[in-house]
Amino acid sequence: MSVIPSTVARLPWRVMLLVGAIACFGVTVLYSAAGGSMTPWAMNQLIRFLLFTGMAVVISRVPVELFARMAFPAYGAVLGALVVVELIGGVAGGSQRWINLGFMQLQPSEFMKPVIVLAVARFYARLPVGETRRWTAIWPALVMIGVPWALVLIQPDLGTATMIAAGGVTVMFLAGLPLRLFVGSALAGAAIIPIAFSFLHEYQQKRVLIFMDPESDPLGAGYHISQSKIAIGSGGLWGKGFLQGTQSHLDYLPEGHTDFVFATMSEEWGLVGGVALIAAFMLLFQWGIRVSMRAQDRFSALIAAGLTTTVFFYVAINLMMVMGLAPVVGIPLPFMSYGGSSMLTVMLCIGIILAVDRDSRRGSGAGWR
């Protein structure tokens, strides 16, 4: 103990090892996807991961109190950015999802995923206990979720919009709103789906339809899902071996290094690799939920569980998509898919959960503060 500084020793090594293992596996898969080369993806991804891990460690040392105070201002800022994006998009025409800052392209909808969790959690943390089962506990949260959801949906980005709504609603659920509200809404939602479907863009409708029956259009819009299932299915139990995947190396699998990286992995590592990866994610989520249950106050508990669920949505939607259980909506797989902004978001979530964890370990006894 004495050799290692106490600050280092107190870092949550177990969880960081888990995340590091997943990310290294991702780097390995990207190395194979590039035909056995660190460029153009694997090296970038590795550097990015180390950088964002550092960021997460820094965030973990920020007092949770600060997140609580920053929640509404951050929400306002991201919402403002979403409006700006929509305005620019209206001028430029077509679908616009980012603001060009010169040195980087900022995609505000990506930040809305954790921020909505913080904001809704902040709302319920400040809500007097007695108000929890009144209407005043519901409508402001619904507005907070509904506005960014609508803004993202019209971009149009069905995947992100769904995640924003799901993240917010999860916090509402955790906040203790009556269960029958959720059951009732779910039933109503099921009834509304056909109507909502007619409001989707044509290309979105097509994606949904083809998701129902990908073989109906194996060379057109169903191509992604068909090829992804071929990659996963042909991997079998043990996979074709490292660097031996044909679907990815011969370019049959589209987006094999981004959204469909799981198919690339499965082809070479088989069911064994897939189950191991899913298990690793599940361990991560278990940790997140446990942190939330140990949390010192209501806000900390809500954000730990909410952010965990946000990361979970990434994983679940992506895996369902590549296995043909959900339409292709463009949600990446955390730590595995090549790309900066999604990794930034996910590491932000992990960093905040770490902060909650740290806070509870230091904490002065149980109970709500």
Added chain:
Amino acid sequence: MKFPKLTPKNITQANLSQTFTRRAMVLGAIQGGIGVMLAARMGWISIAENEKYSLLAESNRVNLTLVPPRRGWIIDRHGRPIAKNRTDFRVDIIPDRLQDRERVVGTLAQLLSLAPEDVDRINEELDKAAGFQPVQVSDKLSYDQFAAISVRLPDLPGIAPAQGFSRDYPAGPSVGHLIGYVGVASAKDYEERKDPLLITPGFKIGKDGLERTFEAALNGKPGAKRVEVTARGKVVRELTTRPDTPGKTIQLTIDAGLQEYAGRRLGTQSGSVVVVDCRTGDLLAMASMPSFDPNSFSDGIGHMEWDMLSQDDHVPLRNKTLQGLYPPGSTVKPMVALSFLEAGLSPNETVHCGGAIRVGNGSFHCWRRGGHGAVNMHRGIEQSCDIYFYVMAQRLGMQVIADMARKLGLGQKFPLPYPSQSYGTVPDAAWKKKKYKEDWQVYDTVNATIGQGYMLVNPLQIAMMAARLASGKALMPNLLFGAKRPPAQPLGVSREHLEIIWAAMRDVVNGGGTGGGARLSVPDVLMAGKTGTAQVRRITMAERAGGVRSNASLAFKLRDHALFQGFAPAENPRYAIGTIIEHGGHVDIIQDAPRISGDVMSYLFDPKGAMERLLNYEKNWGGDPFVRQEKQMAAYRAAHGMAPPAPPADNAANSASEARPGAEDAPAAATQADDPPAAPNGNAQEAAE
């Protein structure tokens, strides 16, 4: 604003905390459940459906390319090739692999001495092309050019030299109608057979003639090449290769030398020569000229060449041997005389020929205005006296003549391996009743005895008639060497009668008869034969009064057909021949039917001498058929204001090959052509010779 209470329960911080813990655990359970479900789903895809998806991955990865089989050869009775395969060397550019296009194309242009317009075409196609679809540079390289490019390959990225096969007919036009030609399969062919081989580049199928009939045998089995390809079609590596099985060789009874000689000997005429082996019925030559060149047809001809051929009045696109129908003219006289003998007529009975006789209301003339005087059967054949046959035919009736005509193969459809044959008419009372609902008239008989009127034959039938007369057997024509066939049955005609006819036919050529032109140039071998002239126009009374116009003064289409049938040696017949010169009109003695028949027959006994004579003739005709066709093409181009020949562009060739020939559009089955295109249906008031 007052909100209704959602629940009457009193809420405390403690039970909120409890709720949270409960719900967080539910959430964790749901997440775990979904995780298990995802793992199960993955297990289902990768274990239960593994076989299906492995197969799909393989079919993605592996691309099966067919290697077109080499087509079987067609050889003659001595084993000489009539149709074979030529190795061709080609070079293409694969646009995706091309670097430094300007330099590569420049080097190619220099190595292959490409014309500037070729370079322009290549650049143009490269601009349009993308990916791995090759752009053709040239498909007719010499071996040296091919080697020169192959050696420089490392410096020429994107260049793909390749070796293939194309059909080669050494005798060119002389075998056009005999063999047919090959070509790229049409969309219709593919729809019918659904064979992926049909759309493999470089693969051709038989389009006409024997190439088409024996397609199944000649075709062979394709080889296959399995290659690993990327999604964009780029070949990564070859996996396995299975070689092709070449098609079967087909041996014909044709004598390739004789066939080519006959074709060339027809010279500038439009006509047909058929030579038959009198012992077996084997066809030794079956030439129809002029003809298309099957070499250029098989490469895909240009619109220009097609237009030129279809507008030619010598109808190079019709196989005259099997599809041309002509009045046989006086060539039937030996057959008619034989029918008289068999009906009991004495050969010594004479008829007085005064130049014309009256039949019914009309006057029928002998070809010789002054008449022949007293004519018996021998003289009737030798001098081709029409009056003798007019008189005797009236006495013995049409039925004996028609029966003998059929016995000798006229009007008969021979089972030859060609998609389409016309087999003419042997008229009699029953036929006329059925066809025209009219009674048979005496003048019909008179016309038929001299091979005019309703009677129509094709050149093959004339040759078969000669062969049956010469052998006394019901020979059947045969084209496949060594085919197992029942032996020919005797005709049931007395040998004595046949010898009377043979003697007369010998004197037609070697006595003072009408066929002196057919005398053989071979010592000790005599030809026996019979000439014929078939009129294609009606000579009016007015014209006859003023003197019948000579053929030389008539338009080509109005001239008489010239015919000859015969056999040699006269005493012991071995070969029989039938010749028709369309609208020959006996204008050019050297290119008349008897002289051509004599030379072709001579070739069988003395090829060298016959060939020497032919080469001399060809000097006056402007070269052999290849040279003449090229000159004709150049003249045609000049006449239509076109630049001198440029290599045809690929697509032009393809469209031409689809828009092509008559044979396919012609009635598929052999039809009895009762309405001949060029035969007079009225009375031929003046007869042949």
